[in-house]
Amino acid sequence: MRKQPRQRRSRRMVDALIDATAQCITQYGVDGTTTPRIAECAGVSVGSLYQYFSDKDALFEALGEKLAHDVARALKRLPLPESANLHDLVGGAIRFGFDMLNSREGLFLELIRNWHRLPTARVADVLQGHFLELARLYFIKHHQKYPIEDLQVRMFIVANSTLFTMVRQVSQDEGLLRQEDVAEGLTNMIVGYLGGETGPSR
Amino acid sequence: MRKQPRQRRSRRMVDALIDATAQCITQYGVDGTTTPRIAECAGVSVGSLYQYFSDKDALFEALGEKLAHDVARALKRLPLPESANLHDLVGGAIRFGFDMLNSREGLFLELIRNWHRLPTARVADVLQGHFLELARLYFIKHHQKYPIEDLQVRMFIVANSTLFTMVRQVSQDEGLLRQEDVAEGLTNMIVGYLGGETGPSR
Amino acid sequence: MRKQPRQRRSRRMVDALIDATAQCITQYGVDGTTTPRIAECAGVSVGSLYQYFSDKDALFEALGEKLAHDVARALKRLPLPESANLHDLVGGAIRFGFDMLNSREGLFLELIRNWHRLPTARVADVLQGHFLELARLYFIKHHQKYPIEDLQVRMFIVANSTLFTMVRQVSQDEGLLRQEDVAEGLTNMIVGYLGGETGPSR
Amino acid sequence: MRKQPRQRRSRRMVDALIDATAQCITQYGVDGTTTPRIAECAGVSVGSLYQYFSDKDALFEALGEKLAHDVARALKRLPLPESANLHDLVGGAIRFGFDMLNSREGLFLELIRNWHRLPTARVADVLQGHFLELARLYFIKHHQKYPIEDLQVRMFIVANSTLFTMVRQVSQDEGLLRQEDVAEGLTNMIVGYLGGETGPSR
DNA sequence: TATGAATGAGGCTTCATTCAT
């Protein structure tokens, strides 16, 4: 009970630093997000940064984890209409994805672009777990049998295809293609892949 | 008559620098590829590097363009069996893609991963043009009518989905998923998308 | 009566801090011994550290003094056999020295190595006084006349020669020379110097 | 033949940096010798420092090696009178040592004090080799048989005793003991040890 | 032209010490 104030103070600092990191990333990009800038952005000295995070990477990791949880929560809140057919479901997810990428001044966009240089192990775990859970729920509800054998391969393909195609679409400064069209196309592709025949060729 | 040698010398130097850049990238990654290293790798002074390239980015751009042309040439040489059905065609392309990503000690892999930080406008143009041309040829040969209206959208989706899913697959150090399975899955998804009904849902 | 507890508390804190300093030195070396670490090691806040010690150096000084007293006490307890000839006496002292250097996980070793960077004035006083006293006792017991004139010089030479040679020996990671041999050699040298003719050359 | 100017330039820079390091050490001590200061002292940018030395330690190493060679050269030039008896020889060496320690504004003093924190492997090799050679020459000239068995132990003891006793003497700001007396005492001790009976006790 | 020495801003991180609670 006596530690509360301290913990709350700590928590506030940690949050401030994570938020500052996010802000720097949207403002200067991942490359331009330096420890001095983060500290300044948080209105704090560099020393404080290192009191709460062992490392610049630790900050990125914390930010990633926080965002992953935010996304997971938002996903959970997505209305999954009982009667939803696969097309609406996938379409909804993709629109949700585009919304995310367009939100927060491109924070997610920049993070996903730099995926391979960031400490993403934890984040990936969180999200993957969530998506697999969603898929399982869906299949259990709509089909007794679901392709458990290659579910992982399918999820991998679907997730990455969707994600990076969206990233690329949003990254195109000039609106060469309309987001609506890309969303629709992606949806069709995914639905066709997940819902249709699965045998090789034929 | 006296200019030839000079120009040839120039050409050789430019090539050496571009090759050195590629070598540095495979060896040290994009981040570890510094101008002094490139110069040393090319057996040339930094000064010379800046004589021929205004900028580090210019070098990357030149490398990208060169590789794009290499890839385009290789694509052209791909045997497209007259009788090829769509599945074999796409499957072949995907296998070609995996081969590329696994070739040259991961050079393409590293470059595509860092896509957004590199000057890729020209490269994208070259490759996109090529793919569109391929698609047009295919459709002209096999279908009188081809969906010219949303061909660009489809190519965009297919290209990016395939490319980044492959990159992610090859990036996974631990072989969680077998490349064969991913290739097969991707192929099925693409074929289903390109070859099947195209109307929105229904 | 109300002050007692406070003073006892103070004493305990001071001791804890000094012990923590010693522990940090053995664990991280003199360079790695930071005030935050000491405080943490002592289970105390940095602030408290500065309540009791004006300065990091003050802590080192206190540690030095404490250890000097420990050593002095241990020296006093050394059995000085009545019949001891000089060789046994010196040999015993040197073995005692090696034991010290090898004890406490190298605490003394590390401190003596860093002699010149630490506040050692007081320590030197304590030890020097002790050694001179020992010497005086010995000479009084065994020789009526003792070279009071250059006793200080001799003690200085003997003490430093022995000490730093031992330190260097113990510092050698690879056991190039056997400690036994060095101890024997040192003993011979010292005995020869203290016991033999003292005139210049001859 | 065309590389000369460059090499000379390099050589000059390297020398300037090493000299600057020496100067910083005498002026600010080993702890106060920072890379920015060294660079400034040499009238050069930090970057240049790192063009010639991979590391701060590399600089210290180079300085050490240079000084070791200087000392070795000076030792070689020492007049070793044919007729020298051991006392004069050792006395000369010790006086030479004191001269060194008092020279160059205490550069050697500070370096030897910080022996254990500096990269001294090479230096030790150079000097040890030199001293062993000297010893061999002496013994060969003066005694057919020389105690080859424990020569290493003896040299180790003599060298360290002498060196660190001298260092401690010169370090004493207040001239508690006269250097002359310490030199004489050391000489006597060494001569007694090296020249006299060597059997254990007796 | 070719060279490569030189630059210096700027990145990451540490730690002795203070001060508001």
Place this chain on the structure above:
DNA sequence: CATGAATGAAGCCTCATTCAT
């Protein structure tokens, strides 16, 4: 008194780029 969060100067090192030769 005790606390420990906060500070910020300072250390080490990198690298894109320039410029005198």
